[in-house]
Amino acid sequence: MRDANEIVRQRQSAIRRELDRRGIALKAISFDSGIAYQTLLTYFPQEGGARPVMLPMAAVYALADHNAIPDDLLSLLLPPSRLIIRAPDGIDIDELDAACRSVVAEIAKAHRADSPGGPAIVDCEEVTIMAAAAPLRMVA
16 A cells, blocks of 8 residues: 555646646635645645645645635545535535536536546546535435
């Protein structure tokens, strides 16, 4: 079994790649979270750069508490069967409808022939589907 610290570091690198892909700037994350930009660069170095410094729980708390990084990306720090989600204050029927439609849309995208696994659902697609389904778990 791989070392858990190394797994987390690899996930931190994956988060950085996804932040870059989505156009989410580390400077914006720094501003939102209150974590110094230079410190964020150690946690999420550029591809091919230094090995990521282990992300402390206090930093995860700051990133989550201030919505600085999307929950689906923070969830990458956890084992595959775990997700970071926001607990709703109440149930809004329209939001429930939107969440259901989002899950169905993600499943349909994952089954397309041009998706990463073709018609089979692969791990990265399952993470996206489970993140979309997370609000439904809160009301189940």
